[in-house]
Amino acid sequence: xxxxxxxxxxxxxxxxxxxxxxxxxxxxxxxxxxxxxxxxxxxxxxxxxxxxxxxxxxxxxxxxxxxxxxxxxxxxxxxxxxxxxxxxxxxxxxxxxx
Amino acid sequence: xxxxxxxxxxxxxxxxxxxxxxxxxxxxxxxxxxxxxxxxxxxxxxxxxxxxxxxxxxxxxxxxxxxxxxxxxxxxxxxxxxxxxxxxxxxxxxxxxxxxxxxxxxxxxxxxxxxxxxxxxxxxxxxxxxxxxxxxxxxxxxxxxxxxxxxxxxxxxxxxxxxxxxxxx
Numbered sequence: 001x002x003x004x005x006x007x008x009x010x011x012x013x014x015x016x017x018x019x020x021x022x023x024x025x026x027x028x029x030x031x032x033x034x035x036x037x038x039x040x041x042x043x044x045x046x047x048x049x050x051x052x053x054x055x056x057x058x059x060x061x062x063x064x065x066x067x068x069x070x071x072x073x074x075x076x077x078x079x080x081x082x083x084x085x086x087x088x089x090x091x092x093x094x095x096x097x098x
Numbered sequence: 099x100x101x102x103x104x105x106x107x108x109x110x111x112x113x114x115x116x117x118x119x120x121x122x123x124x125x126x127x128x129x130x131x132x133x134x135x136x137x138x139x140x141x142x143x144x145x146x147x148x149x150x151x152x153x154x155x156x157x158x159x160x161x162x163x164x165x166x167x168x169x170x171x172x173x174x175x176x177x178x179x180x181x182x183x184x185x186x187x188x189x190x191x192x193x194x195x196x197x198x199x200x201x202x203x204x205x206x207x208x209x210x211x212x213x214x215x216x217x218x219x220x221x222x223x224x225x226x227x228x229x230x231x232x233x234x235x236x237x238x239x240x241x242x243x244x245x246x247x248x249x250x251x252x253x254x255x256x257x258x259x260x261x262x263x264x265x266x267x
Contacts (some may be wrong), residue, residue: 002217005142006209008109012116012135014202021197022190024182027125027171030133034163035116038139041151049146050215057230059239060151064158065245068254075170076260082174086142088125089182092242 005046012039024090026078030071037067101219105145107173112136123181137159146217148225211217 012035019032041060045065078088085092106186118131140155223229234242 002215003209003212004105004109005146006212008112008142009133009247010202010205010209011113012203014198015113015116015120017201018191019116020195021118022187022194024184025123025125025128027167028119028122028128031119031125031128032125032207034137035119035132038159039138041155042139045143045146045151046150046217047121048207049217049220052220052224054225054230054233055237057108057148057151057225058234061154061230061234061236062245063239065249066152067156068163069249071166072256073252073259074167076256078170079174079260086180086182087182088174088176091182 002050004045006043006053009039009043009046012042025083026093027092029090030074030078034067036070037063072085101145104141108138108141108145111135113141123184124178125171125176125181125248126168129164129171133160136164143214145219147219150225150230188220 016032016036016039019035023029023032031071041063044056044060044063046056048060050082061070082088087093109156115131115133117129119135122128122131123229136155136159140160143155144152219251
């Protein structure tokens with residue numbers, strides 16, 4: 001049944017949101033964002049199976065490429081911040097606060 | 099049925115891995131349980147007869163991206179004393195669940211209104227490399243080129259951000 005795949009996608013997306021808003025470790029927040037991207041991917045592939053067209057697969061590939069680019073940039077920023085502050089706490093990174 | 103049993107197994111593993119990612123204190127443990135989620139999602143893609151996405155999920159996500167994250171976690175050499183003190187973590191998780199629950203319920207109601215559809219494995223090479231590649235280079239050529247530019251920009255940005263600087267001032 002297609003519904004169970006979509007329910008699973010919703011559950012994973014909500015877990016990702018909970019991880020982003022409740023944790024303060026930079027790596028955990030970052031991986032929760034990746035979890036939300038994966039939940040969206042699962043919905044794309046499930047709907048692609050329903051309509052029996054492969055556009056959803058192409059979109060899932062695009063999302064993977066965006067996730068790879070995001071991983072490279074975000075980890076570069078994490079290394080930079082760790083060099084400056086030697087902390088991994090998102091509450092410490094408040095450089096833009098006025 | 100065999101496919102239903104596989105779906106239940108993969109779904110339980112995916113949810114358990116995601117819960118572990120949210121709950122584990124050390125990011126290395128979280129990354130390892132997230133890899134479990136990614137691999138079980140690859141199994142779900144195979145059940146949805148998306149062959150190319152199944153392979154890409156294993157190679158790109160579970161292979162490349164997660165090994166990059168694990169490499170950076172090990173590179174920073176995080177001791178337990180470096181981790182942020184999260185005494186109010188459970189409180190925040192509870193509050194976050196209360197906030198997110200209505201959204202999830204709303205989405206579930208939308209999904210419930212969709213017509214039912216079977217997810218049996220279909221033939222005709224659905225989701226194979228050749229079919230998806232033809233579609234990618236016929237209908238999705240412009241987004242493909244834009245993604246290539248995005249990857250180039252993030253490559254240059256990562257080198258500039260994390261690379262050595264200040265030698266010339």
